[in-house]
Amino acid sequence: MLLKAARICLILAAGAGSLLAKEPQQFRESTFIGAVGCKSSSCHGGAGPKRSQYITWSQHDYHTKAFPVLLNARSARIAEGLGITEAQTSARCTVCHSPLQSVAPSRLAATVRPDEGVSCESCHGAAGGWLRGHTRTDWTYNIRVSAGMRDLRSLYVRANACVACHQNVPADVLKAGHPELFFELDGQSVAEPKHWRDEEEPWSGLREWLTGQAVALREISWALLNEPGDDLANARWNGVAWLCSTAASTNGAWPQMSPPASAPGISEFTQAQKEADVLARRAALSNWSENSARTLLGKLASTDTEFAAKGTANPILAQRAKRLVLALDRLTNALNPNRGGPRKIDAELNRLFADVKSLDAFDAASFAAHLEAFRTALE
Numbered sequence: 047m048l049l050k051a052a053r054i055c056l057i058l059a060a061g062a063g064s065l066l067a068k069e070p071q072q073f074r075e076s077t078f079i080g081a082v083g084c085k086s087s088s089c090h091g092g093a094g095p096k097r098s099q100y101i102t103w104s105q106h107d108y109h110t111k112a113f114p115v116l117l118n119a120r121s122a123r124i125a126e127g128l129g130i131t132e133a134q135t136s137a138r139c140t141v142c143h144s145p146l147q148s149v150a151p152s153r154l155a156a157t158v159r160p161d162e163g164v165s166c167e168s169c170h171g172a173a174g175g176w177l178r179g180h181t182r183t184d185w186t187y188n189i190r191v192s193a194g195m196r197d198l199r200s201l202y203v204r205a206n207a208c209v210a211c212h213q214n215v216p217a218d219v220l221k222a223g224h225p226e227l228f229f230e231l232d233g234q235s236v237a238e239p240k241h242w243r244d245e246e247e248p249w250s251g252l253r254e255w256l257t258g259q260a261v262a263l264r265e266i267s268w269a270l271l272n273e274p275g276d277d278l279a280n281a282r283w284n285g286v287a288w289l290c291s292t293a294a295s296t297n298g299a300w301p302q303m304s305p306p307a308s309a310p311g312i313s314e315f316t317q318a319q320k321e322a323d324v325l326a327r328r329a330a331l332s333n334w335s336e337n338s339a340r341t342l343l344g345k346l347a348s349t350d351t352e353f354a355a356k357g358t359a360n361p362i363l364a365q366r367a368k369r370l371v372l373a374l375d376r377l378t379n380a381l382n383p384n385r386g387g388p389r390k391i392d393a394e395l396n397r398l399f400a401d402v403k404s405l406d407a408f409d410a411a412s413f414a415a416h417l418e419a420f421r422t423a424l425e
Contacts, residue, residue, distance in 0.1 A: 076194050077174030078149055080158035081165040099241035106239040112163035113144040120223065127222030142211035169207055171196040201254055202330040205231050205261040213262050214269045217279060228368060231258025232376045249334035255376045256293060260326035263290050267319035271312065278361055280310060285365025287318055289373060294325060296342045301325045336381065343377040346370060347421040354414035364408035371398045394420040
C-alpha cells in the first residue's frame with residue numbers, strides 16, 4: 047500500500063505515469079506556492095474568461111471539496127474500517143484528497159494550505175519555477191513548459207495527471223466503503239467546470255476518450271503487477287482491457303491490443319501495461335472522422351451477443367458493460383450535431399445506464415436486450 051501511495055505522490059508532484067520519462071531534477075524539486083499564488087484579481091482571480099480561472103475553481107469545482115469530504119461521516123466510517131484514526135491526516139487518504147500534504151515540507155511555501163484539496167498546482171505542477179514569469183508576453187507556451195509548468199495541452203500528459211487518483215482504489219479501501227472509480231477523461235472533462243480553452247475540433251472528445259481508456263488500462267495493469275488482486279480486481283482489469291482491444295481492432299492505424307485473458311497473470315498484466323501505453327500515446331494524436339466514429343460505435347453496439355452468451359463470469363460482464371455504456375455515450379455525443387442536445391437514442395442509452403448503475407445486481411441478459419435495442423435505434 048505504501049508503494050501505491052508513493053507512486054501517486056510521484057505522479058501528482060512530477061506529472062509522471064508508470065512509463066513516463068522523469069522530469070529534470072530542478073522541476074521535481076520546485077516549490078509549491080499554493081492556490082493563493084493564483085487568486086489575485088490581476089491574475090486568475092478577476093473577471094472575464096481569461097482571468098477568472100481561480101474563481102471558477104474555488105466556487106464551482108468539486109476538487110475544492112476533496113479535503114472537506116474527508117471530514118464527513120462516510121469518510122469516518124471508511125477510516126474506521128481501515129484502522130485509521132482520522133482520514134484527514136492519513137496519507138492513505140490525503141495522497142489524493144489533499145495531495146500537498148504528501149509533498150516534502152522543504153518544497154512547500156508558507157502560503158500552502160492543506161485544506162485546498164486538489165488545487166492549481168496539483169494539475170499544473172509546482173509553480174515556484176514559473177509563477178512570476180508565465181504571464182510575460184515574451185514567454186511562449188513552450189518556455190512555460192520548459193520552466194516546469196505541466197504540458198496539459200498534451201492529452202497524454204493530461205490523462206497521466208488525473209488517472210492515479212481517478213482510477214485505482216485499493217481493495218481494502220473499496221471494502222471499507224469507498225466508491226469504485228472509473229476513469230473516463232472525456233466525460234469527466236466535460237463535467238468539469240471549464241477554466242481552460244479546448245481545441246476547436248469536433249473530434250477532440252474522442253481523442254480524449256481513447257487516451258483516457260488506454261491510460262486507465264495501463265494503470266490497472268501496473269496496480270495488479272505490484273499488488274495482486276482478487277477476482278473482482280481482475281474483472282475490473284478485464285473490462286477496460288476488453289474495451290481497448292475491441293476499439294483498437296476497428297482501426298488498422300491504431301496499435302492493436304491483446305484480448306484479455308480469462309485468467310490473467312504477471313505476463314498478461316505486463317503485456318497489457320506496455321501495449322496500453324503505446325495505444326495511449328498514439329490515441330492522444332489520433333485522427334478521427336465521422337466514418338471512424340460511426341464504425342467504432344457500430345462495432346461496440348454489436349457486442350450484445352457477447353453479453354447474451356454463456357461462459358463469461360457475471361462480474362466480468364458487468365465491468366465490460368460499464369465501460370461500454372460510457373463509451374457509447376461519448377461516441378454518440380461526438381456524432382450529435384447539437385453537441386449535448388437531444389439525441390434520438392437517449393431513451394435506449396438511459397436504459398443501458400440504468401443497467402450498470404449497480405454492478406452487483408447486473409443482469410447480463412437484460413443488458414444484452416437493451417443493447418440490441420440501442421443498436422436497432424442507431425440503424
